[in-house]
Amino acid sequence: MKEMDKKYILFDFDGVIANTEESNAKYLRQALACFDITLTDEERSKLIGKNDPSLIAGLLSKSLKKVTLEEFTNKRRQIGNTYENSCMEPMPGLVSFIKEYRCKGIKTGIVTSTSTRLIIIALNRMNMMSLFDVIICGDMCTKSKPDPQGYLKAMNLLGARPEECIVFEDSPVGIQAAKSAGAFVAAYCGSGIKQDISKADISVDSFLECHEKIKSLIL
Known part of the structure; x- marks a missing residue:
């Protein structure tokens, strides 16, 4: 395996999975x-x-x-x-994006500051529960973002090394948490809210168009 090959993709929820x-x-x-x-x-x-x-x-x-x-x-x-x-819909192109990489053997997860009850409700409403191997929510952690605890918990459950993970985040605190955990971070800018993403490794505007930016990183 090359040093940069990634085998895991982790997502924040709010502003990344759904435009909440x-x-x-x-x-x-x-x-x-x-x-x-x-x-x-x-x-x-x-x-x-x-x-x-x-x-x-x-x-x-x-x-x-x-x-x-x-x-x-x-x-x-x-x-x-x-x-x-409220109406809950996944970000455009996200479901097909996740399914494509899961078919290639990539494992996926969510790391969010929102409570477990609300995230499970939202995922069930969007028929997305089966798309993730691990879900870490705010009430599962003693420290919240920008602390890396949530991402480290997800990596531990997946058996993943930090350098094997790509994280999609949209906020400065989320990006900092993922970077502190040692992951490669893609700043997702499709929510329409401008935020400081300067600490991310790359930025993507849409899941419909980000394949070219990450395909060289995937195992």
Whole structure:
């Protein structure tokens, strides 16, 4: 095997598997508005790719009356969420992309900061559960991205060495997590949200067009 040959492809979920970021922001804004809190674009950008309760606590501190994290979480459950209540579709070309490489013996996985329950619901709604050998979600880890823990867990379960993995990520924290885990990182830019992808190894605009950029890396 050549040093650069890859045998595993790992994906972030939000903004990579499905274009959920705009819908997630909509539901978050609705919940915050119940407590007279406005979400700015800058605040929203800081949340992308992260699962950090301290960031939500900071938003709640903007309310004129004290709002606990439990109260806010209950309100969010009442309002709904992208994964259960919105239209869910995989990114264009993604399913055929995954199937093509799985037919070549490549194993695939998901590493996301979103909770297991919501990811499983979303994958089932999109009929994609059978396309992944491993799924690591935010509540399976003690440390969230940009920490590499999630990617290292996925690699361990797959029996993969870091240098054998390609990771598709869309956010700076996700890219940093994958790079810290030792993987080759392709920044996916198809979600329509501009982010800092400078630390990625390559960038791709679409799963319909990225074969040429990665085919030389695949075993």
